[in-house]
Amino acid sequence: MDNLFDRDRVLLPSGPTDPAHISALALQPPLEMLRLSEVRDKLSALFRCHGAVQLQLPPLWLKREPTDRLRRDTAFLLDSGGRLFGLNLGGRLAVCQYAALHPKAGFLKCFSFVHSLRRDPSGGIPLEDLTADFDIHCPTAAGGSKAVARFVESEILVVCHEILSEFGIRPDGTHPTEGGAAYIQLNHPQLLAALLDICGVPSEAPQRAQLVSVMAKAATRRLDDWGAISSRLEQRGLCSAACARELSKYVWHRWRPSELHKLRTLVQARAPPQRRAAGLSAISSLEDCIAGAEAMGVQTDTLVLVDTRLALSHLEFSAGMQLQVSLPGHGVLLKGGRYDALRGSLAAGSAEKVAAGISIYLGKLMSCLGAADTRAGGSEVDVLVCSVGEGLALERMAIVGQLWQGGIRGGASAGD
Structure with missing residues (x-):
């Protein structure tokens, strides 16, 4: 563990050992802790209904940044005795490392609750991130890669629907205390790449990456004002006026599941030959995922929108379907997708598996639920x-x- 005691590490003072130094208020369970316990219990019951087991994953020390979520503000947090307090790993690294250490566990369905701490860039006490992760790793030998992928992706979509329903975030309208429609945003990186080529977006990697980042932020913030985004893209030289018009029609537009045949026709007719097969395969993958969720009882036409602006971490969720749920005023409640490549990179030589998962941000979820009961x-x-x-x-x-x-x-x- 290099540089574990670096001067930049955050040291936390030890808590008082004499009970006389603890105020009477501190001895009462805070309402936020009670609410968090209720949320965790509900999520645990939901995950266990799907056959998932709970994992208590250990912290990992990584010298390099394998995903863009492991930012430079990530740090070990130590108390004054030098004991490790926590580490913000982010992403699916811990569960992939667990799967690599237990290769004989062919089929893995698990969940974990992560209490991670990170430094506040503005100073002060460390910030706390509360995350619930649900993951599925299934060998492709269980029924062919396409069939396994369809089942795994459909189950992930069903779990998202059940979370929204469990906490009263209504898919067909709004939460009782908040405004803004709640729906699941779906996308596929290969579909996005094909649409960007159709729209004439420059192929240079840095330029395209900046454009994708702007569109992804708009999807996360649920922005609908294309004029402001278009002006920003043109001012930065990321696309021409003609390209912006195409983007407004094909990438900015959100597609209902019943409209996917239009996307298929578009990709078939206008995608470059080198992108066409991958784009059509991505549409088929999304159609299979949605059809599987419908077979499991989800009303996808009122719950799911294919938002082609969406682009999650390409290092983490690069293998296939990507999904996200965000609400205006709260940000991202949950996100996830396929991460076969990340799992394979940490488990080289093991059997090929379909890996997918979601992360639920409990702090955002609790803020979305509104004010708690004032009684403890x-x-x-x-x-x-x-x-x-x-x-x-x-x-x-x-x-x-x-x-x-x-x-x-x-x-x-x-x-x-």
């Missing part, structure tokens, strides 16, 4: 045992014990 929770019971008269405490305790043995949440009045 105490306990939850289904049956409360009471009695009239004195000397019946043991009888009440016996009844409560029987309730507990039967798996019923019970309680009793403590007085005599």
Whole structure:
């Protein structure tokens, strides 16, 4: 662990050891902690319904930056005793490393909760990132790569739908306390590349990367004003006026699942020969994913939009389908996609697998849910045992014990 005690590392003071130094307010569970516990319990139950197991992944020390999410503000956080407190890894590196260390685990479906800390660029106390990750690794030998990919991608889409439904973020409208339609944005990097060629975007890598970044930020912020984006692109010299007109028709437009046949016709007719096959394959992949989710009970035509502006990290989600859910005023609630290439790079020589996952940002999700109940929770019971008269405490305790043995949440009045 090189430079573990570098002067740039953040040191955290040890907590007070004398209980007399802890205020009475600190001993009460904060409402945010109670809300976070409820959110984690709901997500855990949802993931377990899909057969996922919970992993407690260890922190990793990486000398280089394998993804663009491992930024320079990432740091080990140590307390004053030099003990490792946490590390913001980001992305799917930890689960890929776990899969590489356990190659015999052919089919892997897991989830984990990450409490990661990073330095605040403006100074002050470290910022906390709370993330829930859900991942599926499935060998292609289980039924052919295309069939396996269809099932895995469809299940990821279904899990996103279930998360929105579980927390009342209505796919067909708005959250009860917020405005802005909630929907899942889908895209595929090969489809985006084909559309950029059709629109005449310059092929130079730096120039194209800047244009893709501008469009992706617009997708994340759910911007609809094409005029402002078009002016910015032209002023930076990223595209011509004619190219901007094409972008407004094909890339800026959001496509419903029922309109994918129009994209297929467009790519078939106008995509360059070297991009055509990959673009058509990407459309077929999205169609298969959507059809699978519909078979599993998801109303995709009101929930899913193919947003061709979307471009997640090309180092992380470069293998196929990409998805994202964002709300105005809150930002990205969750995002994910396929990352076969990242898994393969960390598990060289192992069997080929389809790898996909999503990350749910719990802080954003909790802010979206609105204000919490002002009462701090105490306990939850289904049956409360009471009695009239004195000397019946043991009888009440016996009844409560029987309730507990039967798996019923019970309680009793403590007085005599």
